[in-house]
Amino acid sequence: MPGMHVETLTGPVRGTAEGCPVLSWKSIPYAAPPTGELxxxxxxxxxxxxxVRDAARYGPQAVQFTPASRASGQDVEGEEDCLTLNVWAPAEPAxxxxxxxxxxxxxxxxxxxxxxxxxxxSEVCDAVVVTVNYRLGPLGFMDLGHVAxxxxxxxxxxxxVAxxxxxxxxxxxxxxDxxxxxxSGQSAGGMLTTTLLAVPAARGLFHQALVLSGAARNVHTPDQNAEVVDRLLTALDTTVDQLADVPVRALRDAAAHVVATAGDEVLRGDGFCPVVDGAVLPRAPLAAVSSGAARHLPVWIxxxxxxMDIFLGPPPAPVLAGTDAAGRATLGEKTWATLSHAYATVAEADRDPRLDLLDDTMWLIPAIRLAEAQHAAGGQVWxxxxxxVPGLPPYDRLGATHxxxxxxLWAHPPAFNNLAGLPPAPPMGPADLAVxxxxxxxxxxxxxxxxxxxxxxxxxxxxxxxRDRATVILDDRPRIVYDPRRERRLLWAGLPGGTAP
Structure with a gap:
């Protein structure tokens, strides 16, 4: 079968067919193991x-930095030797x-x-699909330069970039090709997609971007990064000279402590995220897009x-508290209170207006700002x-949520069997299949x-x-709506983080 044995720049790999007409190659290393001195x-x-390298099975995932409630005493999931990617491609030559x-x-x-x-x-889009592992938590999102x-x-x-x-x-x-x-990516993957728009080393390596629930918002300043590093070292009771030798379990538990205490005015809910370091990421993604860094790229947001509804529950998820802290720190208590009151006047029926405010603070307003910046810079944006509302838990109960x-997107009809490690999903209904x-x-x-x-x-x-803010609504009746939720958008006019009137 064509494509089963491929010579790469680093050596041959042998993949497997996922039931023709699509072939797969898994756990292909794209960089050396980032262990020891690395x-x-x-x-x-x-x-x-x-x-010949066997590429029939997934490699280890990156070290998973689980929440504090689950971290201490539990086995560490993942490995530091994780820098691999997976490829799917149609078998039919073309x-x-x-x-x-x-x-x-x-x-x-x-x-x-x-x-x-x-x-x-890969099959329905007639495309080659690549998924990738990258380092997470403190292993992936810090800058230790201020501690030598x-x-x-x-x-x-x-x-x-590698x-x-x-x-x-x-x-x-x-x-x-x-x-x-x-x-493309979703949530933190969408945030990393928009961040890479501002990374000079990534320029020319991709040619368009699809951003799902993750506009250009989540980055740390150098001062915030220094605070993260200092809190981590304090939790570990160690020095930077010893940091490379800290056991992964201890690093994981210390990182959980940093995340748990991040909902203050300094870190604003973000424990670990990309750092505006002046070199790898010279400036914040939104500023880079505003100056034209992505004007040559088609961008779909x-x-x-x-x-936010996915994060409801007893107790409230840290993302709710963190977003609230970010809003208060950015706007000040008085303005935040005024905005909260204003949201109560435009709330959807039978809906908590606070959720709408947090929705817009974290997701909608940053997405609109990114779209405005791309358009103003002369780029194409949709x-x-x-x-x-997918007919599977928890969406059947919570609605169209994060x-x-x-x-x-990743569904394999007729079932929602797209994400590994989750419980078996029910069959997709007619509306699910159509959407x-x-x-x-x-x-x-x-x-x-x-x-x-x-x-x-x-x-x-x-x-x-x-001028018209054309937005396509994706549900069982796809349609074009102009400036949806206009009343809520206008509440942000003139505010830090706001949008154009």
Missing amino acids: RFRPPAPVKPWTA APRPVLFWIHGGAFLHGSGSLYDGAWL MADTANPALRDL ALEWVRGNIASFGG AGRVTL SHVSHE FSRFDH GADNRC AARLHRAVRAFLHTGAPGGLPDGLDWPRYEP
């Missing part, structure tokens, strides 16, 4: 191999196909490329109708909102043409412009 350091080149490079989410603390099975997406450990800024961003460089040098061997790479689009198919058509059009499509009745998907 902990916290930039990714190093892979040592070449000559024997002209080089576009590439979807997917960055997993997980609050910069957990997740893995191996959670996603790209076989169905140079060249340690943003290891995870450098991991992703993986994109691997794609540029190798993806043709898998039938992919290195000149048509779409960078999407969010979900009620993102905007959508996912309103469909992650609902992710489950439909998933529509979403796949839109993504396929974006991968192949640089513009989303697939709307019913021959409708063209309009670009987003501030």
Whole structure:
């Protein structure tokens, strides 16, 4: 079968067919293991191999930095030797196909490329799909320069650049077009997608971006990063000279402590995230996009109708408290209180207006700001909102909330069996199947043409412009709405983090 044995720049790999017509290659190393002296350091080149490498099984996930409530005393999940990627490609020979490079989410603390099975997406989009592991938590998102450990800024961003460089040098061997790479991710993966728009080393390695629930918001200043590093060292009761030798379990438990105490005015809920270090990430992503860093790239930005509902529960999730802290710290107590009161006057029926405020603070307003910045800089941008309620837990109970689009995008009809490690999912109902198919058509059009499509009745998907703010609503009745939630958007006019009137 074609494609079962591929020569790469580092050595041959042998993959497996996921039931023709899609082939897969898993656990391909794109960088050397970041262990020992390489902990916290930039990714190093892979040592070449000559024997055939078995690429039939997923490799280890990155070390998972679990919440404090589950960390202490528990076995550490994942390994530091994790810098691998996975590839799916249609078996049928064809002209080089576009590439979807997917960055997993997980609050910069957990997740893995191996959670996603790209076989169905590769088939329905006629594309090569790549998922990737990168370092997480303190191993991936710090800069130790202020404590005299140079060249340690943003290891995870450098991991992703190294993986994109691997794609540029190798993806043709898998039938992919290195000149048509779409960078995409959801949640923290979407935030990393927008962050990479501002990373000079990533320029030219991808050619368009699809951002799901993760606009250009979550980065730390150098001062915030210094606070994270100092808190980590204090929790470990160690010095930076010994940090490379700290056992992973101790590092994990100390990181959980940092995350648990991050909901103050200094860190504003973000324990670990990319750092504006002046070199790897010279400036904040929104500032970079505003200055034209992405004007040459088509960008599709999407969010979900009620993102925050997934985080409800006793006790409230840290993301709710962290977003509240961020709002108070950014706007001040008086303005935040005024904004909270204003949201009560425009609240949806039978809905807590505080949730709408936190939704907009964390997700919608940053997404609109990113779209406005891309348009103002002369770039192409499209905007959508996912309103469909998947017929599986917890969405059937909570509604169209954070992650609902992710489950439909990666679904393998007829069941929601797209994310590994989760309980078996129920069959997809007719509405689920229709929305998933529509979403796949839109993504396929974006991968192949640089513009989303697939709307019913021959409708063209309009670009987003501030004069009309065209937004495609993705549910069982896809449609174009102009400036949805206008009343809520206007409440932010003139505020830090706000949008244009």
